[in-house]
Amino acid sequence: MIQISNVSKRYSIHQVLKQCNMTIEKGKIVGLIGENGCGKTTLLKVLAGILRPNHGRIDGIHENDRSRFISYSPDNSYFYPYFTIEALMDFYQDVYEDFDRDRAESLLHFFELEKKQKIRHLSKGQAGRVKILITIARRAPLLMLDEPLAGLDPMVKQKIIKSLIQFIDLEQQTLLMTTHELMEVEPLLDDVVVMKHGTIIEQSSVESIRENDMVSLQQWLENTY
């Protein structure tokens, strides 16, 4: 279990995270949702160890080097454009002990990607799939995906969702993802965490929303916000 307690982050005078509290249970798929600019990406960066919070603490990550514990896919592109997909996989295999080459090869096949293709020549949909491949091929305890479905067509979205179900080992791994595609991810999520104006306003299990409030995730979010 990962516990985030009273985490705050300020950029000069801008308070981007205010007293954030949340719990990520092991083996769950957790969705971090909320309007643009509410602090989702900043919270992921704080978790990933890329940003240092001004206040608060994070418990449950038992590594000094967070990148050993967390496999993180930011929402921007970050691969060398002159790499082929194969070179990219080799690179990750060299850098991360937990990179599972077999899983990566299966994902390559599942996503119908060509090893020899260069990153710079990939379409948006292909680039999106490569990011997922590289991130979830690692056997890291925590996987974090920032907007994995943004701007992709419905077929690619479904393919990515299927890959998350098929290839992530929830006995050993936990997934935290940000998204706006509530309809698509609803069957995928165990828990949902809602952010607004830099803080966490709600955390709930998705099935209990359906059971108790009898509404869809989208409707519930509108009621909560």
Add this chain to the structure above:
Amino acid sequence: MPLHFQSDKPIYLQIVDTMIHEIVRGRRFPGDKLPSVREYAVEVGVNPNTMQRVYRELDARQITKTKRGQGTFVTDDEETIQQLREQLKQRYIDSFLTDMTGLGFTIEEIISSIDKEKGGTSDDSNQ
């Protein structure tokens, strides 16, 4: 094929219902082996934790039986399956009657329409 879910009911219960339908319709036979939790989760497009809950629920209602190390099987108890059929029938009739009486039809009107409907189809088949 991914299922479409209603938004006002837990997904795991909707999958349990789908499974019951498949058994009653004879798409799954008594003693049939079900896919593994993960396989079925991928097929339906839901979280494996949700599917785990489906299998627990099916076992708890004795619709399936999970044998350690072998997998999960549809019950071969005829009585249980007959019960499922009856329950399903009752549920559809209840919901039909609620809708129809809600629209203002009397039970007599409904029955006479069903008789006519039945008569109509058998007349057609006789010709």
